[in-house]
Structure formats: C-alpha cells, structure tokens
Amino acid sequence: MDFLKIKPIHLDVLREIGNIGAGHAATALSTMLNKAVDMKVPSVNVISFEEISEMVGGAENVVASVFLRIVGDAPGCMFFMLPVEQAEQLLEDLLVGQTVNLSNGDESDIALSALQEVGNILSGSYLTSFSDFTGLNLQPSVPATSIDMAGAILSFGLFEISAVSDYAIVIDTAFTDIERQDEVKGHFFLLPDPLSFSKIFHALGVPLDE
Amino acid sequence: MSEIIKVGIADINLVSPPNTIRTTGLGSCVGVILFDQVKKIAGMAHIMLPDSSLSKTPTLNEGKYADTAIKSLYDMLIKSGANGKGLKAKIAGGAQMFKFTSGSEMMRIGPRNVERVKEELSALKIPLLASDVGGSSGRTIEFNPENTLLTIKTVNAGTKVI
Numbered sequence: 001m002d003f004l005k006i007k008p009i010h011l012d013v014l015r016e017i018g019n020i021g022a023g024h025a026a027t028a029l030s031t032m033l034n035k036a037v038d039m040k041v042p043s044v045n046v047i048s049f050e051e052i053s054e055m056v057g058g059a060e061n062v063v064a065s066v067f068l069r070i071v072g073d074a075p076g077c078m079f080f081m082l083p084v085e086q087a088e089q090l091l092e093d094l095l096v097g098q099t100v101n102l103s104n105g106d107e108s109d110i111a112l113s114a115l116q117e118v119g120n121i122l123s124g125s126y127l128t129s130f131s132d133f134t135g136l137n138l139q140p141s142v143p144a145t146s147i148d149m150a151g152a153i154l155s156f157g158l159f160e161i162s163a164v165s166d167y168a169i170v171i172d173t174a175f176t177d178i179e180r181q182d183e184v185k186g187h188f189f190l191l192p193d194p195l196s197f198s199k200i201f202h203a204l205g206v207p208l209d210e
Numbered sequence: 211m212s213e214i215i216k217v218g219i220a221d222i223n224l225v226s227p228p229n230t231i232r233t234t235g236l237g238s239c240v241g242v243i244l245f246d247q248v249k250k251i252a253g254m255a256h257i258m259l260p261d262s263s264l265s266k267t268p269t270l271n272e273g274k275y276a277d278t279a280i281k282s283l284y285d286m287l288i289k290s291g292a293n294g295k296g297l298k299a300k301i302a303g304g305a306q307m308f309k310f311t312s313g314s315e316m317m318r319i320g321p322r323n324v325e326r327v328k329e330e331l332s333a334l335k336i337p338l339l340a341s342d343v344g345g346s347s348g349r350t351i352e353f354n355p356e357n358t359l360l361t362i363k364t365v366n367a368g369t370k371v372i
Contacts, residue, residue, distance in 0.1 A: 049219040059235030060350055062365050067308050144308035148365050151235020152348025155219065155258065156307045159238075159319055163264045166220065166271055 005208045006169075006197075011044045013204050014171050018042030020133050021126035022173035022188050028125040029175070032118070033093050042173040049162070052154050052170060056081055056187060059151025064102055066119025067156065068143040070127060073136040074196035074203075077157035078126070080119045082186030084147065090186075091115060102147050116145045126188060134203040157191050164194040214352070217241075217254045220274035222283050224253040224290055225355050232352040236303035238320030240276070240327050240343070243300045243353045243360060244283055244336060246292040252355040253287050255279040257303075259319070260326035276326040284334060299336045300360045300372060301327055302351045304343040320344070340372035 019042050030037040045051075053059040064087035066080045082090070084102050091100040091114050100111045120143045131138040146153055161168045171190040192200060201207050212228035219239065225231035233241050233256045245252035255273055262275040272278040288294050304324035324343045331338050340360065342349070347364040354361075363369045 053235060146307050146346070148307065149235045149237075149348035149350065151219075152237030152239075152305065153307055155235070155237045155239055156319075159259065162220070162258050162274060164266045166267075166274075 006046070009206055010197075010201055010208070013201065013206055014044045014169065015042050017130055017133065017200070018044065018171040018173045018188070018190065021130045021190070022175075024125040024129040025122040025188065026175060028121055029118075032121065033090070035093075038176045040174040040176065042171060044169065044171050046167050046169050048167055049155070049158055052158075052168060052189075053151040055170070055172060055189075056150040056154070057083075059149060061150045062103070062148065063150045063153065064115060064145070064147045065150075065153050066116060066123065066143045066145050067153070068119070068123055069141040070138050070192075071141060072131075072138040074134070074138060074192060074199045075160075076190065076192035076196050077160070078123050078140070078191070079154065079157060079189040080122055080186060081150070081153070081189065086186060087115060087147075090118065094118070112145055116143055119143045119145065122188075126190075130190075134200060136199065136203050154189075157189070160193045161191065169197070217256050219256055220258050220271055220279075222253065222255045222273045222279060222286065224251065224286055225353070226251045227354075227356040230352050230354045232350070234350045236349045236351060237305055237307045238303070238323060240301055240303040240320075240323045241349075241351045242276075242280060242283065242327055242331075244280075244287055244297050245300075245353070245355055245358055246287065246296045247298065247358055248296055249292050250355050251287060251290055251292050252353060252358075253283045254353060255283045257323060257327065260322045276323060276330055280327065280330040280334065284336075297334075297336050298358075299331050299338045300340045300353070300358075301338065302342045302349055302360065302362050302372075305345050305347055305349070307346060307348065309346065342370065342372055 026039045070076045088100045173188045215231040217233040262278045272282045304320040350363045
C-alpha cells in the first residue's frame with residue numbers, strides 16, 4: 001500500500017463509505033433508543049498510530065468498545081467506541097429501569113452483553129451498507145467487547161497494518177445526541193487492511209494508478 | 211525538576227535520574243525496560259510485533275519488532291556508557307484485549323510478543339528480573355531508574371509495582 005498513490009478522489013470515496021455506513025448505523029441506533037441521533041461528517045485521515053489514540057482522548061482514556069474483524073473480499077477491523085459515561089447512559093436507555101455501571105470492573109453480565117449486542121447491530125448495519133455500496137462480499141466476525149484504555153484497544157486493530165506501514169487510514173464517524181450537539185456519543189472507526197484498499201477503490205471504479 | 215520521558219508506539223528512549231520513563235496504553239504490545247543499576251541508566255521500548263521478518267516496508271522501523279527493538283535498545287545503552295554485562299530487564303504488557311472463539315494467529319499477538327521478547331533477552335544473556343504480562347487489561351507503565359521500580363497501572367486491576 002503506497003500512500004503516495006492516493007488522490008483526493010480516493011479519500012472522497014472512503015468518506016462516502018463512512019457516510020453511508022454510519023448513516024445506516026445511526027438510523028439503527030435511533031430506532032433502538034427511540035430518539036433522534038445525529039451524525040457528523042465523516043473524516044478520513046492518514047495518521048500515525050499515536051494520533052489514532054488522540055482521536056478518542058489519548059491512549060490512557062478509558063472507553064467502552066466493541067471490536068470486530070471484517071472478513072471476506074476486503075478484510076479489516078472495525079471499532080465502535082464511546083466514553084464510558086456515554087455507554088452507561090446508552091445502556092440505561094436500553095435496559096429500562098436498571099442502573100448500569102461499567103467502570104471499576106464491576107460491570108454486570110447483562111450490561112456487557114447489551115453493549116456487545118448494540119455493537120453487533122450497529123456495525124452490522126454499517127457493514128451491510130458498505131457491502132451493498134461496493135458490491136464486495138463482507139461479513140463481520142462475532143463482536144468482542146472491552147472497557148479499557150483507548151490506546152490498548154486500538155493497537156489491537158493495527159497489527160495487520162503495522163507490518164506494512166507506520167500510518168493507517170482511519171475512517172472516523174462521530175455520533176451526537178440531537179439535543180446536545182456538542183457532546184460526542186461515540187465513534188465508528190473503520191480500518192481496512194492495507195491490501196483491501198485497492199479492492200475497495202477498484203470496486204467503486206476509481207482504481208489506484210499502478 | 212524531574213520530567214517524564216515518553217515512549218510512543220514502536221518507539222525507544224533512554225532515561226537517567228531524576229527523570230522517569232513512561233509508555234501509555236500497552237495492550238498486546240510489550241514494554242521492555244533494560245537498565246544498569248550501577249550506572250543508573252535505563253531505556254524502554256514499546257514493541258508491537260514479535261519479529262522483523264513480518265515487516266513488509268522498505269525501511270525497517272526497529273522499535274516496532276521484538277528482535278530489532280531489544281538489540282537497538284541494548285546498543286543505545288552501551289553507547290551511553292552502560293555496562294553490557296550489568297544489564298537487567300523488566301517487562302510488562304502482552305495482554306489479550308479481546309477474546310474470540312475462533313483463535314486465529316492475529317488474536318494471539320500478545321503472548322507471541324512476550325515469548326519473543328523472552329527469547330531475545332536470553333539470547334543477549336540479560337536476566338529478566340520481573341514481569342507482568344498476559345491477562346486482558348491494558349497497562350500504562352512507568353520506570354524509575356533511581357530505584358529500578360516499574361509501576362504498572364491498569365483500569366480494571368489497580369496499580370502494582372514490580
């Protein structure tokens with residue numbers, strides 16, 4: 001994967017994947033919570049490993065996350081990440097009448113299971129639209145959850161990439177509550193494997209110059 | 211005033227008192243500290259992958275792989291006046307952040323990193339004095355070259371000193 005071959009049109013194509021994917025996921029989230037959820041314009045960046053953690057408040061910042069591997073024509077990693085307090089609120093909205101505590105390691109099984117299911121539904125709808133849009137065959141692995149330091153979690157998605165590069169292309173879409181626009185509810189990170197980019201670009205009719 | 215020297219991902223740095231050295235958010239990555247207790251000089255590497263043969267880049271980032279990072283940390287310490295025979299090691303990290311039912315090789319990267327680090331240390335005849343590896347928690351570690359203590363902070367399992 002040669003980053004020098006990537007032109008603005010390629011970044012636009014990736015941004016559109018983030019737009020369509022997260023748009024569907026936001027609709028799914030909105031239906032689940034029965035309230036309006038807004039989505040920011042996706043950002044597509046070629047960034048160093050250090051900067052990826054900075055996007056979610058630094059390597060040590062504690063986040064709730066759902067991780068899954070994408071398998072099929074264009075493998076990659078996907079993360080749904082949100083601040084712990086936001087995750088607790090989201091789960092309390094879902095598990096009506098329950099108090100959810102995700103910090104200090106005393107999270108309940110039902111809360112973790114609900115978080116995993118939320119991640120499953122959201123990333124499933126993201127991935128389905130990604131697959132429909134590109135015509136590529138893409139399937140999610142069973143999702144895994146973790147509540148821990150952002151840096152420790154994100155580095156897990158970097159192994160495929162790290163053998164090839166010190167930089168990653170990250171497609172990031174942030175969610176906000178429609179009533180509180182300034183407050184970010186969560187992030188979707190899509191990190192395609194290095195070899196997947198040419199397949200994605202090819203599928204969408206903008207191949208990289210060889 | 212003492213300051214904290216930072217070590218980024220796939221990075222190597224040296225430290226001497228009164229400063230300390232620190233790396234944040236170790237997941238399946240491994241933090242390796244080599245130190246000379248007499249000369250009071252130490253260094254830390256934040257390793258991502260077990261072996262440089264995995265590299266597919268034209269230029270090799272030595273700090274990224276266990277085999278190359280430990281050798282280059284060793285060389286850096288010797289150049290700065292450390293006694294090669296007096297070097298000792300402490301390591302932390304190598305967690306499995308996520309548990310998957312299908313155990314592909316990629317998911318075992320933490321344990322593989324730890325195994326490789328240990329092999330490299332014994333090849334260089336550097337005794338491993340203490341380690342805190344495995345588990346499923348991310349770690350932030352800070353080493354003090356003055357008393358050679360390594361402080362390990364986790365989100366779910368508290369703080370410990372080795």
